[in-house]
Amino acid sequence: MENQNGPHLVLIPPPFHGHMTPMLQLATVLHSKGFSITIAHTHFNSPDPSNHPNFNFLPFFDGLSSTQITSKNFVDIASTLNCLYNLYDGFFHFIDSLAKELKLPSIVFRTTCATNFLTYHVCAHLQTKGYLPLQDCKSLDLVPELELLRFKDLPIFNLRNPHDFLHCTSKNLSITPLAVIFNTMQGLEDSSVIQLQQLHKINLFPVGPLHMIANEFNNISIMRESDGCISWLNSKARKSVLYVSLGSIASWEEKELTEMACGLANSGQSFVWVILPETVNNVSEWLESLSEDVKLGVTERGWIVKWAPQSEVLAHEAVGGFWSHYGWNSTLESLWEGIPIICQPHFGDQRVNVRLLSHVWKVGLEWCNVMERDEIEKVVRTLMVNQEGEELRERATELKHEIRLATNGSSSDALNGLVKCILSIKMSH
Ligand code: UDP
Helix, strand or coil: CCCCCCEEEEECCCCCCHHHHHHHHHHHHHHHHHEEEEEECCCCCCCCHHHHHCCEEEEEEECCCHHHHHCCCHHHHHHHHHHHCEEEECCCCHHHHHHHCCCCEEEEECCCHHHHHHHHHHHHHHCCCCCCCCCCCCCCCCCCCEEEEEECCCCCCCCCHHHHHHHHHHHHHHHHCCCCECCCCCCCCHHHHHHHHHHHHHHEEEEECCCHHHCCCCCCCCCCCCCCHHHHHHCCCCCEEEECCCCCCCCCCCCHHHHHHHHHHCCCCCEEECCCCCCCCCCHHHHHHHCCCHHHHHHHEEECCCCCCHHHHHHCCCCCEECCCHHHHHHHHHHHHHHEEEECCCCCCCCHHHHHHHCCCCCEECCCCCCCCHHHHHHHHHHCHHHHHHHHHHHHHHHHHHHHHHHHHHHHHHHHEEEEEEEHHHHCC
């Protein structure tokens, strides 16, 4: 193990893929800068130490029941973990008090976008002005203090429930780290980063996109990737394949999956489709239950995997579109490759990401319809073969060049700034 004598950092990621992956990416980058790394993690969804021989791993008791684990109820799991008694993800706000108790300096790594974090401040204001909890969660009115969002885009899990509101905002705002790291990059959300800087008056480090920066050192995933889809993509024409992956947390019912299969088959487009094992027990049996023409469409034009090497898939020249729930990691990965998208948000920060993608960066079609085969066929064809899709594709390519240019240098400056900041904190303690 290298860097065992370097300054020691303890990183504490929440046990969800979208949080764990960027934290491991950050760990890889910091290790390359000479730090010795320990990852403290829950037993639930624990990373595989053999994939990261340069880090120490320290499991801790998570207090989760097996019912909670199988339910995958994000809010419930978050509340339990935060009832437990350094460098950590903002999701784990309990660590702020723990670090203070132990007199250890702490830094927060926010794995959502900077604009999402800004909404916590805005919501706190909205609450004092009596806007929250909302009467109409689907309101299209613009948020007075953050006009790029509508009320329906706010990242609160249940906008009508004051408990959820408090959970999401006040806890997040009460923590007082020495600095905040964002997996974002220059040219994407500059005004949000500037506003946050003014509000917090502490160092903010936009070091993203970490999937690119860390992959220079290592390929990181806590799940095993399915073989075969890259060779299948090699046989496809340029920009002809839709990549479909609706997140590592969102769960779907079998009847919704069947609607997806029909819509995708009827669209006539080729696709790679991630179906998580917990969604359907036996994919072959489920395929057998479909009508002959849908089964044929899926097997002839589709490639189904349990888990895809997503960054590699999005970078493949055969991929011309992405249908996603738009977690922040998927957002960064597709923006980086210039892929236009169908965005179907489910909860939390995904709503903010989708508003940015469709309204601000104009690279995606916001799609909030129910899972119904005709609607799916229509939206897939709009993205993959219609003029509207072509325009989104052109804009996505432009944005890709803009962000690659803007990021060139700025993220490594932010990273060097972060290293200096950690070393100076260490020296003053
Ligand atoms: N991912 C992957 N293969 C898959 C599905 C997802 O590698 O088949 C990765 C994806 O590249 C991203 C992460 O899982 O880095 C998902 O994080 P995101 O923030 O997009 O969404 P979440 O799943 O946390 O809602």
